[in-house]
Amino acid sequence: MALLEVENLQTHFRTPSGINRAVDGVSFHVNEGETLAIVGESGCGKSVTSMSLMRLIPEPPGRIAGAIRFAGKDILKLSDREMRAIRGNDISMIFQEPMTSLNPVLTVGRQIRETLMIHQGLDQQAAEAHAIEMLTLVGIPEPKRRVREYPHQLSGGMRQRVMIAIALACNPKLLIADEPTTALDVTIQAQILKLMLDLKRRVGAAIILITHDLGVVAEIAERVMVMYAGRKVEEAPVAELFRSPRHPYTQGLLGAVPRLGSSLTGAARRLAEIPGQVPDLRKPITGCVFAGRCALATDLCRQYAPGLEEKAPRHIAACHYAAKGAVAA
Amino acid sequence: MSPPLLQVNDLKKHFPVKTGLFGRKSEWVYAVDGVSFEIARGETLSLVGESGCGKSTVGRAILRLFDVTSGQVILDGQRIDDAHPSTMRQMRQRMQVVFQDPFSSLNPRMRVRDILAEPIRNFGLAKSAADLETRVTALMDTVRLPREALNRRPHEFSGGQRQRIGIARALAAEPELIVCDEAVSALDVSVKAQIVNLLQDLQREFGLALLFISHDLAIVEHMTHRVAVMYLGKIVEVAPRREIFAAPRHPYTKALLSAVPLPEPGAQRNPIILGGDVPSPINPPSGCRFHTRCPYVFDRCRTEEPQLRSAGGEQWVACHLDALPAG
Numbered sequence: 001m002a003l004l005e006v007e008n009l010q011t012h013f014r015t016p017s018g019i020n021r022a023v024d025g026v027s028f029h030v031n032e033g034e035t036l037a038i039v040g041e042s043g044c045g046k047s048v049t050s051m052s053l054m055r056l057i058p059e060p061p062g063r064i065a066g067a068i069r070f071a072g073k074d075i076l077k078l079s080d081r082e083m084r085a086i087r088g089n090d091i092s093m094i095f096q097e098p099m100t101s102l103n104p105v106l107t108v109g110r111q112i113r114e115t116l117m118i119h120q121g122l123d124q125q126a127a128e129a130h131a132i133e134m135l136t137l138v139g140i141p142e143p144k145r146r147v148r149e150y151p152h153q154l155s156g157g158m159r160q161r162v163m164i165a166i167a168l169a170c171n172p173k174l175l176i177a178d179e180p181t182t183a184l185d186v187t188i189q190a191q192i193l194k195l196m197l198d199l200k201r202r203v204g205a206a207i208i209l210i211t212h213d214l215g216v217v218a219e220i221a222e223r224v225m226v227m228y229a230g231r232k233v234e235e236a237p238v239a240e241l242f243r244s245p246r247h248p249y250t251q252g253l254l255g256a257v258p259r260l261g262s263s264l265t266g267a268a269r270r271l272a273e274i275p276g277q278v279p280d281l282r283k284p285i286t287g288c289v290f291a292g293r294c295a296l297a298t299d300l301c302r303q304y305a306p307g308l309e310e311k312a313p314r315h316i317a318a319c320h321y322a323a324k325g326a327v328a329a
Numbered sequence: 330m331s332p333p334l335l336q337v338n339d340l341k342k343h344f345p346v347k348t349g350l351f352g353r354k355s356e357w358v359y360a361v362d363g364v365s366f367e368i369a370r371g372e373t374l375s376l377v378g379e380s381g382c383g384k385s386t387v388g389r390a391i392l393r394l395f396d397v398t399s400g401q402v403i404l405d406g407q408r409i410d411d412a413h414p415s416t417m418r419q420m421r422q423r424m425q426v427v428f429q430d431p432f433s434s435l436n437p438r439m440r441v442r443d444i445l446a447e448p449i450r451n452f453g454l455a456k457s458a459a460d461l462e463t464r465v466t467a468l469m470d471t472v473r474l475p476r477e478a479l480n481r482r483p484h485e486f487s488g489g490q491r492q493r494i495g496i497a498r499a500l501a502a503e504p505e506l507i508v509c510d511e512a513v514s515a516l517d518v519s520v521k522a523q524i525v526n527l528l529q530d531l532q533r534e535f536g537l538a539l540l541f542i543s544h545d546l547a548i549v550e551h552m553t554h555r556v557a558v559m560y561l562g563k564i565v566e567v568a569p570r571r572e573i574f575a576a577p578r579h580p581y582t583k584a585l586l587s588a589v590p591l592p593e594p595g596a597q598r599n600p601i602i603l604g605g606d607v608p609s610p611i612n613p614p615s616g617c618r619f620h621t622r623c624p625y626v627f628d629r630c631r632t633e634e635p636q637l638r639s640a641g642g643e644q645w646v647a648c649h650l651d652a653l654p655a656g
Contacts, residue, residue: 190588215590258551
């Protein structure tokens with residue numbers, strides 16, 4: 001049994017101009033110790049998916065339907081109290097912006113202790129000792145001094161390390177990382193990615209990595225799910241997805257990214273563009289969500305939404321025309 | 330040989346910061362501390378580096394959005410760092426800017442038509458009302474926006490479309506140089522590709538010089554001719570694209586390039602992971618500013634500041650290592 005099973009997740013928001021179907025019928029699973037990346041552009045529903053998993057969507061205006069089974073239990077059916085026992089304990093989360101997600105008026109140590117005292121029932125002293133241990137684990141120098149400092153006294157990279165320390169303090173089974181390195185500089189990003197890989201090996205938590213950076217995906221994910229306009233359009237093991245993407249959107253996304261070293265391997269080619277824009281999610285979409293921007297789209301695509309279909313072993317895509325078989329053209 | 334379009338000589342910009350009780354003690358942020366480079370007509374020079382390295386400050390100093398502390402900025406043979414406001418006004422027509430955030434850099438109360446007409450009127454470029462109209466519609470065609478959109482306001486557009494409006498506004502003045510300050514950084518992947526392609530097309534069509542300020546090295550490699558790498562207010566390496574990406578010489582450039590995650594799963598690479606963080610530009614390290622994080626540091630680096638010197642051809646490096654580590 002998978003650690004996390006999401007079935008037909010629908011997260012909709014009531015807005016003055018209609019219902020926004022931010023996530024519309026997404027199913028996926030995460031195995032124990034596995035790293036799943038969810039990729040897509042702004043507004044594709046990747047962050048709303050992660051917030052739904054933590055039940056952090058305010059209801060109303062939001063509404064979550066479907067099933068989210070964590071270790072066999074549907075967390076959408078839990079009371080708020082039961083959910084609080086899971087959040088930060090069994091499932092924890094790292095956000096993009098470490099400055100706004102840490103409390104500026106509490107010391108770093110207090111913020112790590114809080115989680116430990118609530119969930120693990122540690123006393124002040126044991127929690128303090130564990131907090132220092134966690135700071136050491138995430139590679140913060142002089143942890144005994146840092147534990148008494150406030151977030152503003154730390155650099156961006158250090159703050160993100162503190163966020164990771166808080167998230168891992170209770171040994172979660174699942175860690176959701178929502179754009180964990182997007183706000184960081186590239187040399188700091190390299191430090192944090194290395195840290196996440198090391199910690200994964202040592203702690204063994206499953207990770208859901210949400211990002212728009214295909215480089216980061218290639219670096220740490222094992223399996224990738226591509227979202228577009230609130231739907232899952234493709235899913236495959238990471239090497240397979242980069243080698244032979246099946247969905248025209250995934251192909252477009254990969255073609256639109258310049259590669260480092262491109263100037264050395266011959267003439268710089270033009271970047272592939274995906275024409276047009278993401279559809280308005282407040283209007284019902286008939287047919288394929290990508291039809292409006294797809295070069296292959298026909299009347300079939302505009303009328304009937306393609307179902308997710310296995311195009312190769314463990315490789316599924318929602319497209320009427322995506323090639324089947326071992327290697328795509 | 331014709332002189333370069335833009336020449337920057339030993340540019341310095343220090344900002345005061347107030348510290349101490351009642352802010353009486355003043356310290357300085359050495360944001361840009363002695364930067365020199367040139368841009369030829371029709372050339373793209375990219376300024377790369379991490380947050381706080383001073384790359385945006387350089388861009389703003391060139392546009393004279395503030396006065397510089399010392400040094401010279403010379404546009405087409407004429408000094409503009411100390412130019413009189415009336416001269417400056419004419420010079421501004423020749424250099425324009427595209428900012429990072431297309432949400433805050435367009436006036437929400439103005440229609441697109443007025444946003445584009447303003448620079449044309451300011452610099453008296455249109456001969457008549459009809460000419461103004463022709464220019465404005467031509468700009469929309471140039472940046473591939475529908476002409477009907479002229480009567481709409483910025484909030485009605487997506488991020489990518491707004492960035493097109495920002496580019497059209499920069500082009501309206503018929504500049505020779507455009508400073509692109511992280512102009513594509515806030516955009517989504519597929520939209521970013523559209524804007525990068527547009528900028529390249531425009532450069533070819535109008536012979537524009539671009540100062541492309543960015544932290545995204547893959548985009549820089551895709552569209553630049555030359556690259557200047559900055560660290561803590563200094564240029565540590567300048568070279569043509571091929572040299573920088575094939576054989577970076579400065580240890581910081583190497584670390585920066587090796588830290589970029591590649592979109593190729595299982596790619597063999599050995600990232601040089603730099604320890605620690607960028608030091609504060611208020612108290613920059615003595616000697617070479619990179620010495621606190623450099624894997625090859627030795628005694629001389631801590632005391633003596635390295636100068637830019639040629640490492641063969643057009644590649645200039647500021648590093649003491651005599652035999653600079655190869656590729």
